[in-house]
Amino acid sequence: MLLSGDSIRLLVKQKKLIGENGITGRVSSATSPNNEKILSYGVGPAGYDLRLSHSFVYHDKTVEYCTLPGSKISPALPPDHNFFVFQNKQSLSSPSSYLPVADPKNLYDCTNNFSSSSTGQNESLKNDWKFVSFDSNLYRGMFLGPKCSVLAQSLEKIEMTKMHMGICIGKSSYARCGLLVNVTPIEPNWRGYLVIELTNLSDYYLRLYPGEGIAQLLFLEIDQPSDYSGRWQDQPPLSEYFV
Numbered sequence: 001m002l003l004s005g006d007s008i009r010l011l012v013k014q015k016k017l018i019g020e021n022g023i024t025g026r027v028s029s030a031t032s033p034n035n036e037k038i039l040s041y042g043v044g045p046a047g048y049d050l051r052l053s054h055s056f057v058y059h060d061k062t063v064e065y066c067t068l069p070g071s072k073i074s075p076a077l078p079p080d081h082n083f084f085v086f087q088n089k090q091s092l093s094s095p096s097s098y099l100p101v102a103d104p105k106n107l108y109d110c111t112n113n114f115s116s117s118s119t120g121q122n123e124s125l126k127n128d129w130k131f132v133s134f135d136s137n138l139y140r141g142m143f144l145g146p147k148c149s150v151l152a153q154s155l156e157k158i159e160m161t162k163m164h165m166g167i168c169i170g171k172s173s174y175a176r177c178g179l180l181v182n183v184t185p186i187e188p189n190w191r192g193y194l195v196i197e198l199t200n201l202s203d204y205y206l207r208l209y210p211g212e213g214i215a216q217l218l219f220l221e222i223d224q225p226s227d228y229s230g231r232w233q234d235q236p237p238l239s240e241y242f243v
Contacts, residue, residue: 017164022048051212
């Protein structure tokens with residue numbers, strides 16, 4: 001059974017399903033007192049719209065970030081405000097160096113098996129993943145470059161019960177801009193901050209809005225209690241894992 005907004009609201013009030021930073025209402029352009037454009041978040045008719053946090057992880061071998069003034073990005077942006085930009089590096093390392101490899105069986109801490117034996121070096125993949133936090137007091141906004149991927153995180157902490165599981169999907173406004181939002185199913189009784197993989201499939205620099213809606217979480221009630229006990233239980237914020 002798919003939970004309705006009213007059922008979700010009651011459980012969130014009890015700090016179930018959504019814990020820290022959860023809200024029981026809904027914030028959107030329609031509810032903005034100043035008619036401000038907002039990517040909606042909070043409880044919806046049959047789901048909960050999660051917010052994008054200000055923390056990101058990127059692969060240092062293929063992605064870089066920089067800060068650019070609005071005048072260098074678009075005439076529609078304030079020229080004297082700085083913006084945070086992720087983009088793909090123009091070229092990979094030389095053929096004699098390691099290839100940027102990701103192994104799902106040894107995520108973040110595996111040895112690069114494609115290294116050259118002549119160098120005698122072994123690199124940890126975790127060293128290739130870098131954490132960065134977007135400071136909204138310093139930057140007016142941020143952009144994800146064309147064909148660029150980063151790991152993001154929900155602002156809210158998930159507190160799934162033993163009787164519910166979650167399915168997370170992207171928001172239509174971002175989807176129409178070419179943003180792929182990928183999150184695996186949330187198992188019953190799982191707790192933690194949800195890691196969200198973001199990929200810009202378009203050929204444009206796509207603007208992201210930390211603190212506003214990024215994905216919709218649907219809650220399903222299962223027929224008997226179940227309990228997740230895997231490696232990602234009590235997943236901490238990215239800042240604690242990578243710093």
